[in-house]
Amino acid sequence: MLSTTDERVDEIFNEETTEKNNKMKSFLIIGLFVILLKPDINALDNGLALTPPMGWLTWERFRCNTDCERDPENCISERLIKEMADIMASEGYRDVGYEYVIIDDCWLAQQRDQDGRLLPDPNRFPSGIKNLAEYVHRKGLKFGIYEDSGKKTCGGFPGSEFYMQTDAKTFADWGVDYLKFDGCYSNLNDFQAGYEAMEFFLNRTRKKIVYSCEWPFYKIVGGLSVDFAAVRNTCNLWRNYFDIQDSWSSVIDIINFWGNNSELFSQYAGPGGWNDPDMIILGNFGLSYDEERTHLAMWAMMAAPLIMSNDLRHIRSQSKALLQNRNIISINQDKLGIQAILLRKVNGIQIWSRNLSHNRTALAFVNENSDGMPRYLKVTLDDIKLPPTRSYNFTEAFEMKINFIIAKGHYLEMYVNPHGVQLFIAKRM
Ligand SMILES: *[C@@H]1O[C@H](CO)[C@@H](O)[C@H](O)[C@H]1NC(C)=O
């Protein structure tokens, strides 16, 4: 989905140049950039999520497993949450930035109490949610929970429709720091009003609670348009597409959907509010090592929330090392919060670019091909939209060890593994 603005920038880059023309170009480019960012895109004013939130969530790995008799180790229960919080604190995840421990669906009892308040399932959460939140807080972590704007949650438990004020107050009383608010059993035309109402009641509690929404996803899938400025004004993060599954086909489908819409989505990402391509699934069953690298690198490029869903008690050391790679995390958490744009595809290799602070640009090259052979790629600075009048210092971004200079008129060459990624940071010299 390249806009006319992009073609225009191409044209400008390709013209013959003089010093004066160069100045004119920067002026024009800055002008175009401002126009691109023109929509009124104020973030939700709760002071949270100034960089993409990081944490752990039950859903992709543990789903709605409520069978604690047969599967006590893996059912949705206070035991599972405590064990994950313990490991996040003791095995380095917290120290690299993973902060929120979040229960998704299926924590609730079937009925509210006699005063209409939510209750957790008494067998699986015998100590109650407030005590569980305190446990997580004592580990130096934050605590998140799930509800739904409709009559029921997706798993069929009591939803927040008609109870939003009560539920916001309950969450604040329990010490909840993050709310994932789903959209099952809700009328498509009520989404905006419903999500805005919950934001209003959360704000009224005076407790700072990260607000994670699914409103754009249900509208897009329902074939309706989305007011992204209103979404950004209401939510700290928002889902735009289908749930991630434990497979490469799901990961690349999400990357492709983002690629098709990167010019649109990136306009609304920035400190305080983020497009959410769903959880990080490194360490599970479905991805090869190269696919895990691509998944993580692209979530970093997309300024995506880094919310893992995996079993931290049983995880390959390679996956753990990737999840704790500070170089990749620092791209994701760059303070400017600019989301990557898909520049082009060459021979099935996607080229993505994301501007970072300190005159740096992150570049990702993703090989979609499945033919089993690393692909050769050769690009000019022009091809990757780095103003070609300058030289750049390139660093391979996973290890930050390989370093080289590409001067004006020279090429960047590489091999990219099937389903793999090459990731660089280019610094203007
Ligand atoms: C509530 O909203 C006001 C106005 O936007 C904002 O200044 C304040 O920080 C918000 N409080 C919380 C707890 O989100």
Ligand SMILES: *[C@@H]1O[C@H](CO)[C@@H](O)[C@H](O)[C@H]1NC(C)=O
């Ligand atoms: C992206 O766009 C192409 C071309 O319009 C389309 O064929 C493809 O299905 C789209 N992919 C996704 C995941 O939206």
Ligand SMILES: *[C@@H]1O[C@H](CO)[C@@H](O)[C@H](O)[C@H]1NC(C)=O
């Ligand atoms: C990066 O910043 C430069 C200079 O402002 C701009 O021309 C370019 O379009 C930006 N690239 C991306 C991918 O946003």
